[in-house]
Amino acid sequence: MKKLLCYCLILTGICMGASLHAFAAESRPILVCSTTQIADFARQIVGDRCVVKSILAPGADPHTYIPTPQDAKAVLGADLALQNGMHLEGKNWMATLARDANKPLVTCTEGIRPIDIEEGGQKIADPHSWFTPRNAAVYVNNIVKAMGRLDAEGKSTYQARAKLYLQQLRVLDAWIREQVNQIEPQKRILVTSHDAFNYFCNEYKFNPQNNYLSLAPVGWSTGSEVGGGMTPQRRKQVIESIRSFGAKAVFVETSVNPKLIREIARDAGVKIGGSLYSDSMGEAGTAGETYIGMMRENVLTIIEALK
């Protein structure tokens, strides 16, 4: 009888193990995003219904990033790949990963009115378009549409979550305007490590002397693309601008080496106003780990330094 009971228990154990294994194997759709911002937008929309992964880690630079074999494996195992586009991902690494893995790719900036930068006779669409909540809403709408196609059953919950998140973005926008209003329009001078803040400056009227565009020693990309990198002329021009415009501070970016901007601050005789999240959000557990948190902390840092 004891033996009989023992066999029964063993058989039950085998069956339970098999069902647990089946449960553990991921059955939810997997989304792989190129940047931390896109991963955050996707998480706000899909909740726990999908697995969301980001190729870039917090603090990583999308312009100079070189994908690893693990990234290729992650995209291969995904149901959908999401990228920023407009050449933010240097040498189109996300599009290449998706193409090689034969996975559908969503470009989240589709529908955004780009700010064109003139460099060496060439027009370049600035890819840092998430820097206004209004543009972030375009990212969210593009992700919702793609999710509706990927998982029709979850469409209504994706839309419901997106509606709430879009209203949070609207509140964020109103809050930024109220905060920025504390600084007189002529004193809104924002100097950063690289030209990532064109959309922000244009929307909230920073750098009036520079046609409401970003002021930085390094171009739109930290990589070697046309209009990217730092030239001695740009460096000199930024130092002159800081002096003539009367900038109170310059700002370090979390995803860019701070050495150059520190040198510029020293040469121009201004303080470092703080560190801003730019091409990447903050580590988990920090105030900048979400898009809204990142924008909030950036605005508070800017306002405190320029007040």
Add this chain to the structure above:
Amino acid sequence: MRIIWVLVIWGMFVGGLTFYMQQRDTAAMVQPAAIHLEKAAGRYILSLTTTFTAEPDPFALMVDGESPAALVVRLGAHTIISKTGGIIAGEPVRVELTDGLKVGANELFIQASPPLQTTNGAQAVRVQLYKDEQVLKEQTYWAAPGENIAQSFRFAIEAEQEQDGHDH
């Protein structure tokens, strides 16, 4: 022979457990009572007046070809107003509520989108509901500059008294 006994006992155990788990949640279910809603009688006019010129909401969800609206009024799943423009500050928008109102509690969802660039002064929407030209309920909803006004306008409609058709 022993293996057959093992399979029989195991089958009974697993089968019983499965049967119990299937029945556990269904046993407690009861048929919900039917709710009868009586259609409201009378003529109802909704009037909305904004303190701002409403603009299409750039933060609206835009799927299935929808356009971002400046003013939306819904009664349950039915959209009564969805305007992308033409909402002028101080000019009332009037619409007759022809269908969907019931005796008892009713709720209209009202969303108006002020311009993003406004930074001075709070914004408001004045909502007035008329029944047969008499004000049934009125309320003003406020929002901070730039924020959407999204509110539930609740009101109750009483049942009409039975008209006695006989002359005495």
